[in-house]
Amino acid sequence: MKLRRGCLVYRQFRLMPEKPVASILIPCLPAPEYLDVALTSVMPQARAAGAEVIVISDGPHESTAAVAERHGARLVALPRREGLNRARNAGLGEAAGELLVFIDQDVEAPSGWLDAMLEGARAYPEYEVFGGPITARLENGLHGCGREPPPITTLDAGPHDRDLALVWGANMAIRRSAFDRIGWFDDALSGRGDEEEWELRYAAAGGRIRYLARAGLYHRRSAADARLGALVSAAYTQGREVRRHGVRIDDPRPLRAELRTIAGCAWHTIRRRCPYGIVMGARAAGAVRETLRRRT
Numbered sequence: 001m002k003l004r005r006g007c008l009v010y011r012q013f014r015l016m017p018e019k020p021v022a023s024i025l026i027p028c029l030p031a032p033e034y035l036d037v038a039l040t041s042v043m044p045q046a047r048a049a050g051a052e053v054i055v056i057s058d059g060p061h062e063s064t065a066a067v068a069e070r071h072g073a074r075l076v077a078l079p080r081r082e083g084l085n086r087a088r089n090a091g092l093g094e095a096a097g098e099l100l101v102f103i104d105q106d107v108e109a110p111s112g113w114l115d116a117m118l119e120g121a122r123a124y125p126e127y128e129v130f131g132g133p134i135t136a137r138l139e140n141g142l143h144g145c146g147r148e149p150p151p152i153t154t155l156d157a158g159p160h161d162r163d164l165a166l167v168w169g170a171n172m173a174i175r176r177s178a179f180d181r182i183g184w185f186d187d188a189l190s191g192r193g194d195e196e197e198w199e200l201r202y203a204a205a206g207g208r209i210r211y212l213a214r215a216g217l218y219h220r221r222s223a224a225d226a227r228l229g230a231l232v233s234a235a236y237t238q239g240r241e242v243r244r245h246g247v248r249i250d251d252p253r254p255l256r257a258e259l260r261t262i263a264g265c266a267w268h269t270i271r272r273r274c275p276y277g278i279v280m281g282a283r284a285a286g287a288v289r290e291t292l293r294r295r296t
Helices: 032-049 062-071 084-094 113-123 176-182 194-204 228-248 255-272 275-295
Strands: 002-004 008-011 023-028 052-057 074-077 099-103 129-131 134-138 162-164 171-175 209-211 217-221
Touching: 023 032, 023 084, 032 052, 032 062, 032 113, 052 062, 052 084, 062 074, 074 084, 084 099, 084 194, 099 113, 099 176, 113 129, 113 171, 171 176, 176 194, 194 209, 228 275, 255 275
Parallel strands: 023 052, 023 099, 052 074, 129 209, 134 217
Antiparallel strands: 002 008, 008 074, 099 171, 129 171, 162 209
């Protein structure tokens, strides 16, 4: 065990080449079932390509350490919970690769995902930031009416590579040269807008972001976490985060807009018999709650 950067606890389970082809960074909260699926899908691809995999535990958690060790991933553990961007930066401090590939712990990467990301980075040397499709997978079979997107983060910009303004941290690769120029993620941010703030800084400095249509993965919710009650609770919390982010960037949605959204979601739920309407309404309700809290 070593101490790095502000009492960062670091443990290496498996030696990797000094210069891996890429470093795959997975920030984690204690959710070993999700991490196990992610590593089961990622580790064979990383070994085949010569990439390293670093699990960053946001606070020391025995369950996270056990899963990382079982799969042969490296572990970086923060001494206490400090948020997603702090975890990402901790991983950056330990990574040896020139291409830093960020994924979330609740994803599953199909065969060919990493090769597509690496091939995209080679094919577009003038770009420093890349992202791929993110497809929602609710594993209890909950479905909406088809008129609304799934109630978890997704990205689908079509079947062809193209430029985008933003990609999401669940499936994102960044060259180290961009961090050298722009700086690291903002440690103070965790939640809505955390990677977006960095991408906007990068774009303001003239950087371009490339969407890699073949580098797709799945964003999962287990059967238990895909129950309607669990999705509603998560959406309510996200709504509060969205409102705080809007205030932070001086672009909050008006209260009347959120109230209209709640009314529209209620109509949608009844008219279409669509459970996603309840989830979307919960997100708007969270934003309303945060708005009223700030006014009191």
